[in-house]
Amino acid sequence: MSEYWSQRFRQEGMIWGSEPSPTALLARDTFRQYQLKSVLVPGAGYGRNTKVFSEEFQTYGIELSQIALEMAVEWDPMSYYIAGSALYCKLDRQVDAIYCYDVLHLFLEEDRRRLVANCLEQLRPGGLLFFTSFSDEDLNYGCGRMIEPDTYEYKEGKYAHFFSEIGLREHFAETEVLETGTQLETLRSPQGVTHTYILRYILARKSTL
Ligand SMILES: C[S@@+](CC[C@H](N)C(=O)[O-])C[C@H]1O[C@@H](n2cnc3c(N)ncnc32)[C@H](O)[C@@H]1O
Incomplete structure (x- = not known):
């Protein structure tokens, strides 16, 4: 995945x-x-969302791609970056919050579970x-070859999981879900080309027990 x-x-x-993303502001x-x-x-990609947080929070980014990390250090030098996989990386302290934009759907079920579990380990109780x-x-849901339930190779050589409300809540079953929602997201490339799609978000709290 790193090379892609x-x-x-x-x-x-x-x-x-x-x-x-407007969700980062939210x-x-x-x-x-x-x-x-x-x-x-x-x-964390190249830091377009970490920058929202690093202005006022101690912000850590985990990123697999070396090129993205080099761009992130330039764009958002206030964040602290860790090279590696978010499925396994451990911080030396627990954080108060986690913001994860459009990464969870990149994985098959076993790794989606691993990502959520590893994130929960890095988060303090509460x-x-x-x-x-x-x-x-989203319009791409159901397009292409089905790899797993709700996971499609929607572009050649590229698959993603498309979450239902129930599916998303179920991935966070260990937590207290505070809010879920859907949003029309518009991405704008540096050349000004726009792409609009529908995303889901979930806000949840880690148990204090
Ligand atoms: C769809 S992009 C989203 C980027 C970023 N969250 C943003 O909002 O701009 C997915 C990002 O996750 C990174 N990534 C993919 N698998 C990863 C993994 N196992 N650990 C850490 N980063 C990963 C990719 O390199 C890429 O930067």
Whole structure:
């Protein structure tokens, strides 16, 4: 997976532009409201979303692609980056919050479970999680070869999991779900080309027990 992303970042630069996702602003406002101090961003890419948090929280990004990391250090030097896989990386301290944008749907079921479990390990009891992912309401849902339930090779050589509301909640069954929602997301490439799709998000709290 690392080579796929590195090649895209090498060829396309800031693939989704420099503006953060509106969901990052929503997560930031929520984390602010709860007076949280530290945020982990697994699959941080080139830092377009970490930058929203690093202005006011101690922010850590985990990223697999070396090229993305080099871009992230330039774009958002205030965050602290860790090279490696968000499925396995451990921090030396637990954080107050996790924001994870469009990474969960990249994996098959076993690794999706692993990602959520590893994120929960890096989060302190009572901490908040905000995850986004592709939605089963998106036009690409059901396109191409089915690899697993709700997971399709929607582009040649590229698959994704398209979450239902129930499926997303079920991945976070260990947590207290505070809010879920869907959103029309518009991405703008550096060349000004836009792409709109539907995502789901979930805000949840790790148990204090
Ligand atoms: C769809 S992009 C989203 C990027 C970023 N979250 C953003 O909002 O711009 C997925 C990102 O996850 C990274 N990635 C994929 N698998 C990963 C893994 N196992 N651990 C850490 N990062 C990973 C990719 O390199 C890529 O930067």
